[in-house]
Amino acid sequence: MKFKGIIFDLDGTLVNSLEDIADAMNSVLQSLNFPTHSYDAYQYFIGSGLRNLVTKALPATHNEETQIDQCYHLMVAVYRDNCTRKTKAYEGIFELLDELKSRNIKLSVFSNKADDLTKEITAALFPDYFNPILGLTTESLKKPNPFKTVEISKHFGLKAEEIIFIGDSGIDMQTATNANMCAVGVSWGYRPEEELISNGAKYVLNQPADLIAIL
Structure with a gap:
C-alpha cells in the first residue's frame, strides 16, 4: 500500500508545547492558592483536551463541575495569550x-x-x-x-x-x-x-x- x-x-x-500549557494552568492554580504541578506531571495530563487537563490538575477537594468550568475558562484565557511563548x-x-x-x-x-x-x-x-x-x-x-x-x-x-x-x-x-x-x-x-x-x-x-x- x-x-x-x-x-x-x-x-x-x-x-x-508542554511548558506553555503547564505554565498557564499553574498560574491559574496559584491564583486560587491550589497546589501546582511539575512539567513531568503535565505529561500525563495532556492528550484528552484542555478541559480534561484542568480536571486532572485541580485538587480532588475542588473538582466539582462549577470549579472545573471556572478554571477551564481562566486557563484558556491565559494560555491563548501565551500559547507560542515557549512552544x-x-x-x-x-x-x-x-x-x-x-x-x-x-x-x-x-x-x-x-x-x-x-x-x-x-x-x-x-x-x-x-x-x-x-x-x-x-x-x-x-x-x-x-x-x-x-x-x-x-x-x-x-x-x-x-x-x-x-x-x-x-x-x-x-x-x-x-x-x-x-x-x-x-x-x-x-x-x-x-x-x-x-x-x-x-x-x-x-x-x-x-x-x-x-x-
Missing part, C-alpha cells in the same frame, strides 16, 4: 514536512486541543503545510472518536488505508485503529513507547526522518 496522506497530532508530536517544533520536523511536501503527500493536523488554539498554533509555526487543521469543537467527537479523521480522509479524497495517523499517545493510536488508518507513534512525545505499542502502534519513530522508510 502506498501512503498518500498523513494526519499529525499536534502536542507531543509536531510541537513541544516549538521538535528537531527534524521541518525537514520531514519539507520532504513530505516535495512528495505531494497530503498533510493534516487533528488535535484534542480547542479548535481555535490548534489553528492558531499550527498556522503560526507551520504556515502552508497543513490542510485541513482541526481541533476539538465537540467533546463527543474528540479522539479516539474517528469521526474527524474520516472527514479528513474525505477532504483528502483518499481511502483510510492510504493514510498514516501519527501521534504520541495511546489515544492517538486508538484513533488511527478506529479509523482503519496506519497507526504510527513517536517516542519523543509525552508518553512511553509501551503505551503506543499496547494501543496499536504499527511503527514507532525515534526521530522524524524515520517516517521516510515507512513511506
Whole structure:
C-alpha cells in the first residue's frame, strides 16, 4: 500500500508545547492558592483536551463541575495569550514536512486541543503545510472518536488505508485503529513507547526522518 496522506497530532508530536500549557494552568492554580504541578506531571495530563487537563490538575477537594468550568475558562484565557511563548517544533520536523511536501503527500493536523488554539498554533509555526487543521469543537467527537479523521480522509479524497495517523499517545493510536488508518507513534512525545505499542502502534519513530522508510 502506498501512503498518500498523513494526519499529525499536534502536542507531543509536531510541537513541544508542554511548558506553555503547564505554565498557564499553574498560574491559574496559584491564583486560587491550589497546589501546582511539575512539567513531568503535565505529561500525563495532556492528550484528552484542555478541559480534561484542568480536571486532572485541580485538587480532588475542588473538582466539582462549577470549579472545573471556572478554571477551564481562566486557563484558556491565559494560555491563548501565551500559547507560542515557549512552544516549538521538535528537531527534524521541518525537514520531514519539507520532504513530505516535495512528495505531494497530503498533510493534516487533528488535535484534542480547542479548535481555535490548534489553528492558531499550527498556522503560526507551520504556515502552508497543513490542510485541513482541526481541533476539538465537540467533546463527543474528540479522539479516539474517528469521526474527524474520516472527514479528513474525505477532504483528502483518499481511502483510510492510504493514510498514516501519527501521534504520541495511546489515544492517538486508538484513533488511527478506529479509523482503519496506519497507526504510527513517536517516542519523543509525552508518553512511553509501551503505551503506543499496547494501543496499536504499527511503527514507532525515534526521530522524524524515520517516517521516510515507512513511506
